[in-house]
Structure formats: C-alpha cells, structure tokens
C-alpha cells in the first residue's frame with residue numbers, strides 16, 4: 301500500500317534524538333531548532349520522560365474514561381500550579397484541532413450562538429470547525445465552509461468591536477503569537493479591549509495556545525504577556541513532548557454536563573504519564589525561564605543581521621522575515637549546516653526549538669546561520 305502523499309518531504313530519515321539534537325539513519329547529527337514543529341518541549345529522550353512512559357506501559361497502557369484515572373488529576377494539579385490556572389477545569393483529548401473543536405463546542409453550548417471571530421492568517425487545525433476557523437481557503441473543504449467564521453485584521457480593535465457589538469458572536473479565538481501566520485504578536489491593549497468586549501456581549505474568549513503556549517513564549521502562556529485571562533485555553537504540541545495529546549482549560553463559569561464532551565483515547569494512562577513527566581521537567585529545570593532567557597539572547601543577536609528584514613517573537617518562538625523567499629537559506633541550513641528550522645509562508649524562517657536550548661546551542665546556531673547568509 302502506498303502512503304497518501306500529502307507532505308513534500310526532505311530526504312532525511314531521523315531515527316534518534318537527545319536534548320536539542322537528532323540523528324539520521326546514516327549517523328549524521330543535526331541541531332534541532334524546529335522541535336518537530338514546536339512539539340518537543342523538554343528535549344528529545346529526556347531520561348525522566350523515558351522512565352515515566354516505560355514504567356507506565358509496563359503497568360497499564362490504557363483503560364477507558366468510564367473509570368477513575370488518577371493520573372489525569374495529577375496532570376491537572378501540576379498544570380494548574382505551573383500555569384497559574386488552578387481554579388480552572390481541565391478536559392483532555394488527543395490533538396490541537398480536537399482541543400479547538402471542543403473549545404468552540406463548549407462556547408456554543410454556553411451561549412447558544414454559532415458565530416466565531418478569528419484573526420486573518422489564523423491557523424486553528426484541520427478538522428470541521430477548526431479548519432473553518434483557519435484562514436486558508438485551500439484547506440477548507442466545501443463540507444467545512446458553513447459560514448460560521450469571520451476573519452478580522454489582527455490588532456485592529458474597531459473591526460472587532462463592530463462585529464462583537466452585533467451581539468451574536470459565540471466565541472473569539474485568538475493566537476497571541478501567530479505561528480503558521482508568520483510569528484505575529486497581539487498587543488496587550490488589543491487583548492484587554494477584547495476581554496472587555498467579550499464580557500460585555502457574553503462572548504467566550506478562547507486563546508489557542510497550542511503552538512505559543514506551554515512555556516514557549518517565556519511565560520507559561522503567551523496571553524500572560526498581555527495581562528488578560530481567557531475563558532478557555534487550548535493546548536497540545538508541547539504538552540506530551542511528542543506523545544499525541546491535547547487539552548482544554550475551562551474557566552469556573554462553565555458547568556460540566558455529562559455526555560456533552562467525550563473521547564476514547566483522551567487522557568489515557570500513557571498520555572498522562574508523558575504529560576506528568578513534561579511538567580516535572582519544566583518545573584525542575586526551569587524551562588519557561590530558560591525559554592525567556594535564551595530566546596531574548598537569540599532575538600537580540602538575530603537583530604544584528606542586516607540581511608534580515610524583521611525579527612519577531614517572544615521566548616523560543618521566533619520569526620525572521622526576509623525580503624526574498626527563504627527556501628534556499630532553509631535548505632542550506634539543513635543540508636550544509638545540519639540545522640532544522642521551520643517556515644511560515646515563503647519569506648519567514650520560524651524557530652521553535654525545544655525549551656531546553658542552551659546558550660551554547662543558541663550560539664552554535666547563530667554561527668551556522670551566519671555561514672548560509
């Protein structure tokens with residue numbers, strides 16, 4: 301059977317990882333400034349992570365959500381403490397798109413409405429309503445184009461105010477740092493204004509922290525740079541350091557109802573073991589603080605390169621925009637300098653390294669980057 305060919309691939313087979321490095325099948329070592337698309341949070345093959353998952357699978361890999369699973373509460377306790385949201389409720393699923401589907405579903409159950417506002421260039425996933433909320437007509441199938449979503453310019457407060465004032469908006473969904481959209485940041489004023497309007501019109505404010513959250517921005521959540529608290533926060537990617545997992549943090553104003561939400565695999569024992577290990581390591585090794593420190597250093601140094609038109613970002617979520625397409629720079633970084641990076645569109649290189657990236661590794665990246673410019 302052939303694989304369904306949806307990804308343009310680099311001819312590299314990665315077989316091993318450790319910290320911020322990966323190796324291909326020929327034994328070639330690469331510096332990982334991409335983290336497998338912002339997924340590797342605590343580093344590849346962290347010993348605590350390996351031990352927790354290995355022990356758990358030897359004990360019990362899975363049982364259903366019809367019985368108590370104390371590991372879920374352990375994840376929630378640790379996450380509440382580390383993120384500052386211990387008064388919120390937590391629902392576990394398997395991916396980012398699923399987290400956003402459930403967030404929007406909750407919002408609609410809450411206020412009975414069906415309209416959603418998102419930013420231009422938003423990316424919220426590839427399923428049903430999540431893909432409709434993604435500002436890319438090429439990936440929205442006719443069956444998903446149901447007219448629920450209005451795309452609005454980021455930080456243009458009056459445009460959002462005009463829509464919210466209609467009083468029929470179910471939810472506003474925001475990436476405080478847009479990933480796929482090119483590492484663009486919301487302003488604190490914009491978010492404070494949105495918070496007020498959402499309260500006024502009983503609209504649910506959702507922050508999609510799937511890429512920018514979980515320590516990546518140098519605070520636990522990217523919206524914590526703006527001084528607001530959303531009603532719902534969605535997480536995935538870094539939560540399991542590669543174990544497929546997503547989560548929804550839900551404000552106390554939502555009352556759970558049996559049967560409204562559910563999942564077979566979400567919050568299973570193995571996934572929880574992975575998530576607990578991630579939060580342990582983030583706390584013990586101060587990875588949120590590390591992301592802030594190493595990210596600030598990288599941004600400062602990158603701003604000195606005259607070849608880069610603009611450097612944007614926060615913590616270890618950094619975009620470098622060039623006047624010209626960056627395809628060759630990225631290829632040369634990968635094949636000549638052995639460095640993995642990401643992209644946004646044609647002209648932006650996106651850095652999403654594991655949060656344990658050291659100052660030495662950051663300096664090494666800058667050295668190799670200089671070689672290809």
Ligand SMILES: Cc1ncc(COP(=O)(O)O)c(C=O)c1O
Pocket residue numbers: 395396397398400423424425426475479480508509510511512536537
């Ligand atoms: C901001 C954001 N939301 C949602 C998603 C979808 O997550 P998943 O691919 O796990 O469904 C992504 C994935 O890139 C993302 O970056």
